[in-house]
Amino acid sequence: xxxxxxxVRRVARLxxxxxxxxxxxxxxGELNTILGWIEMLNEVDVEGVEPMTSAVETTLPLRDDxxxxxxxxxxxxxxxxxxxxxxxxxxxxxx
Amino acid sequence: MTKLTELTLAAARDGLASKAFSAVELxxxxxxxxEATNPHLNAYVVTTPEKALEMAAASDARLKDGKAGRLxxxxxxxxxxxxxxxxxxxxxxxxxxxxxxxxxxxxxxQLWRDGAVMLGKLNMDEFAMGSSNETSRFGPVVNPxxxxxxxxxxxxxGGSSGGSAAAVAADLCLGATATDTxxxxxxxxAFTGTVGIKPxxxxxxxxGIVAFASSLDQAGPxxxxxxxxxxxxxxxxxxxxxxxxxxxxxxxxxAAAVARGVKGLKIGVPKEYRVDGMPEAxxxxxxxxxxxxxxxxxxxxxxxxxxxxxxxxCYYIVAPAEASSNLARYDGxxxxxxxxxxxxxxxxxxxxxxxxxxxxxxxxLIGTYVLSAGYYDAYYLRAQRVRTKIAEDFRLAWQxxxxxxxxxxxxxxxxxxxxxxxxxxxxLNDVFTVTANLAGLPGIxxxxxxxxxxxxxxxxxxxxxxxEETVFAVAGVLEAQSGxxxxxxxxx
Numbered sequence: 001x002x003x004x005x006x007x008v009r010r011v012a013r014l015x016x017x018x019x020x021x022x023x024x025x026x027x028x029g030e031l032n033t034i035l036g037w038i039e040m041l042n043e044v045d046v047e048g049v050e051p052m053t054s055a056v057e058t059t060l061p062l063r064d065d066x067x068x069x070x071x072x073x074x075x076x077x078x079x080x081x082x083x084x085x086x087x088x089x090x091x092x093x094x095x
Numbered sequence: 096m097t098k099l100t101e102l103t104l105a106a107a108r109d110g111l112a113s114k115a116f117s118a119v120e121l122x123x124x125x126x127x128x129x130e131a132t133n134p135h136l137n138a139y140v141v142t143t144p145e146k147a148l149e150m151a152a153a154s155d156a157r158l159k160d161g162k163a164g165r166l167x168x169x170x171x172x173x174x175x176x177x178x179x180x181x182x183x184x185x186x187x188x189x190x191x192x193x194x195x196x197x198x199x200x201x202x203x204x205q206l207w208r209d210g211a212v213m214l215g216k217l218n219m220d221e222f223a224m225g226s227s228n229e230t231s232r233f234g235p236v237v238n239p240x241x242x243x244x245x246x247x248x249x250x251x252x253g254g255s256s257g258g259s260a261a262a263v264a265a266d267l268c269l270g271a272t273a274t275d276t277x278x279x280x281x282x283x284x285a286f287t288g289t290v291g292i293k294p295x296x297x298x299x300x301x302x303g304i305v306a307f308a309s310s311l312d313q314a315g316p317x318x319x320x321x322x323x324x325x326x327x328x329x330x331x332x333x334x335x336x337x338x339x340x341x342x343x344x345x346x347x348x349x350a351a352a353v354a355r356g357v358k359g360l361k362i363g364v365p366k367e368y369r370v371d372g373m374p375e376a377x378x379x380x381x382x383x384x385x386x387x388x389x390x391x392x393x394x395x396x397x398x399x400x401x402x403x404x405x406x407x408x409c410y411y412i413v414a415p416a417e418a419s420s421n422l423a424r425y426d427g428x429x430x431x432x433x434x435x436x437x438x439x440x441x442x443x444x445x446x447x448x449x450x451x452x453x454x455x456x457x458x459x460l461i462g463t464y465v466l467s468a469g470y471y472d473a474y475y476l477r478a479q480r481v482r483t484k485i486a487e488d489f490r491l492a493w494q495x496x497x498x499x500x501x502x503x504x505x506x507x508x509x510x511x512x513x514x515x516x517x518x519x520x521x522x523l524n525d526v527f528t529v530t531a532n533l534a535g536l537p538g539i540x541x542x543x544x545x546x547x548x549x550x551x552x553x554x555x556x557x558x559x560x561x562x563e564e565t566v567f568a569v570a571g572v573l574e575a576q577s578g579x580x581x582x583x584x585x586x587x
Contacts, residue, residue: 006270008460014533015419015463016426017456018444027460030518037519038408038474044481052486054310056535056560058298060339075197081433090428091439 003031099124100266104169107495108268111158111168118158122151122212125170128304129214129267135587138252138262140233141183142215147587150212157210166330167210172268174259175216176223177314178204178303182213182342186305187231188221190425190450192432200303201335202272202314209330214268218258218471219528221452222422223279223307228257228525229515230454238287238508239265239583243549250508250550253283253524259317260287266585270318274304276311277410278504278528281540282332284317285503285553288542288581290324290570291317296535297342297561299328300335308417309340311410311532318492321541323568325349328563344561352564353571358392362569363496367403368527370505376546377502383502384554385542387576388569396496400488405481406530407522412478413533417460418455457518486534493559501527503553527555537563541570543577551581 003011005024008031012019019027073086082089099121102110110116126144147170156166178184178196185191199207207213221230228236228251236257238250252261256273257404260283263271273280275293284291292315299314306312316327329349335341364385369378385395427433427446434445451459465474494497505526514520531538537560540553554573558566 004465007464011460011464011467013444014564016440016443016447017451017459018441018448019456027457030408030457031461031464034151034411034457034518035464038411039478040408041405041412041481044402044405044484046477046484048231048481049483051476052482052533053479054296054340054453054535056295056342058297058340058342061343063336069321072197079192079194079430080430081192081427081431088429090441091436093439 003035004027101476102269103319104269104326105320107169112163118151118154118212119148122147122170125214125268132222132265132267132587136237136239136261136265137234138218138236138258138265138267139172139215140187140218140258143182143213146182147212147214154210154212164208164210165326166206168212169210169269170212170214171206172214172217172259172262172271173203174256174274175219176274176305176506177272178305179203179216182216183202184305185232186222187219187233187371188451188455189232190431190447194430196303198303201300201337202304202331205274205330205333216299217262218346220255220257221455222305222418223255223274223276224240224418224432224454224458225254226278226282226521227251227511227514228254229511230452232452235511237259237511240287240508240550241586247509248265252506253285253286255279256283256317260284260289260291263287263289263317263319265587270316270323272314272331273317274312274314275532276307276414277532280315280317280555281528281538281555282504284526284540285542285551286508288551288583289319290321290326290539290541291315292328292539292563292566293531293537294328294563295537296330297340298332298563300338300341302335302337306421308414309421310417311414317464321567321574322350322353324539325353325567347564349567351561352567355564355568355571356391356414357388357569357572360393360498360565360569361396361496362393363396363398363499365398365400365403365491365492365499365501367400369500373505374507374546375504376544377505377552380544380552380554381502383577384395384573387573388500391572391576392401395540396493398495398499400492400530402481402485402488403530406485406533407526409478409481409485409533410529411461411522412474413482415458415462416475417462418465419459419466422455422459447450482533485530489534489536498565499557500569501555501557503555507546507548507550507552525571531557536560539565539566541573542579543573
């Protein structure tokens, strides 16, 4: 399952990270080295083994479905790159 | 008289209680030490000297009124991964810009609840991704320890909690918070002659800690002694309704367990941790550790953890996969740095391209790849199955022993720049520590010897889930029997 420059372009797009064309080949090389090393896992017989989902066996607790917090809009936008009147200002999303 | 900054946390607590010195005097001494030393070590990325004095004055008032908490007046450093209200938190990444949290992480809030004093925020690898502190946006931390070869090379303090480890080793705080996803508390502790413990997954709340790999991340302390680490861990742990994986289990008296001894305990020595090319000094330390525990009344048993060699490759699927998902939130919209562009997608792609460093991008790309359509079963699901096998190895070992003894890291501290070009070489630093994260088990690193270059080496103790007490008991014996009390010689 070797990764090529096109795959890197596709994955970078999925991850929303701009990677210039000039970097794609070297990134493909880096990823192949790491993925090649990871291939070692194919040696392990995992037939019938359940995937691990949590480190300590426990049931996920449910909380009461009630409002416990709120009214903090100024705090929430305090770190926004751009905000106005308690709202985030973002680039135009819908044409 | 010992300088105030050279005290252990436990001794400083006694000194404060007996009014030998005040919390303000203690904080003042640390503020001065940080100002003088930090330019050489780069351990702190934010210092909060005024806040420290304010908190110390409040501690003095509580000490006077007999209302002291268990960490009253104790100055601590906080890893930059923890959200601290009103004090910049960036995970040492450019993408967080000048982010000032409007809330406090649960772990730090518990430390302040118990009276601790904040000195500042500590350097780390970007988003805790690294083993040498070289991926920080603020540049690497320099290890206070030097090789004795006269070459004066700058060494790494390890990572990702390199700032925490260096600050403790150089007496720039009495203890520090840290986090451990694959070894990020224990490996830097080993590289700097300090003690670091990662508790059982779920013991400490992850609320307010910048997320890297949620099923592996755990907070813990780095401290000067085993007892100090136990005192800090007790304060950091406990159930938190804000973290659904936080366990609803009472926190034991960890400090009391340190002096418990190992008489009658069975200590397992896993043969798979004897790796090719392990330095002789580490082989020797390991056999010394076995002898020390035997002398103290423990029985040594050979155990096998056959899936050990698959732990790192397994980790390098699980951790990047979870990271790629967790780091999706950094989009330049709600907080952190934004790079403007023509379209929304361009803003996302440029903000993330310029905000993340190369190692973080590499891991996001791997994580995105292994989770992408068609590959999920082959990579992620298989890795989670291998993870079950690794956890089963430990479950079988616990039928034969109560705790495991291993080296913490495969080498002593290495030079800055020595491994930064080869990701896999860097990843191998965590070969002995990562298994405990995958299985969710507690693990401690105790400094126990110096190598031929005069650099500290650590022994690791891994325990059963929720059995930190046995881990502390074994660590206490290792600390006492090794007689390790070396400190980095000041060159700063």
